[in-house]
Amino acid sequence: MSTQLVSDLSIFVLSVLVGFEVISKVPAMLHTPLMSGANSIHGVVIVGAMLIAASAHTAAGYVLAFVAMAFAAMNVAGGYVVTDRMLQMFRRRPTPPGKTDGPAA
Numbered sequence: 001m002s003t004q005l006v007s008d009l010s011i012f013v014l015s016v017l018v019g020f021e022v023i024s025k026v027p028a029m030l031h032t033p034l035m036s037g038a039n040s041i042h043g044v045v046i047v048g049a050m051l052i053a054a055s056a057h058t059a060a061g062y063v064l065a066f067v068a069m070a071f072a073a074m075n076v077a078g079g080y081v082v083t084d085r086m087l088q089m090f091r092r093r094p095t096p097p098g099k100t101d102g103p104a105a
Helices: 003-024 028-037 039-055 059-088
Strands: none
Touching: 003 059, 039 059
């Protein structure tokens, strides 16, 4: 193994551990709003993974870059799904035909 690969693997493992530690400390009540705000950050992670893929010269480098892009893309897509569900809680439900909101006259 080259020193560059060992360095890249070390950074990857440390970032996974730090990310897990940070997320595990967030209370459940704040997790959904923070997840929706983190989507832009994970967009930057995708760009960084693309830059790593462009500079990769070995098969292991390509695999790590692909894994990083796949995880970041899943996180972005999942974040938007959760955000959409959260925002649906604040939308008014449509009234069925024949029902009125006000008192009957």
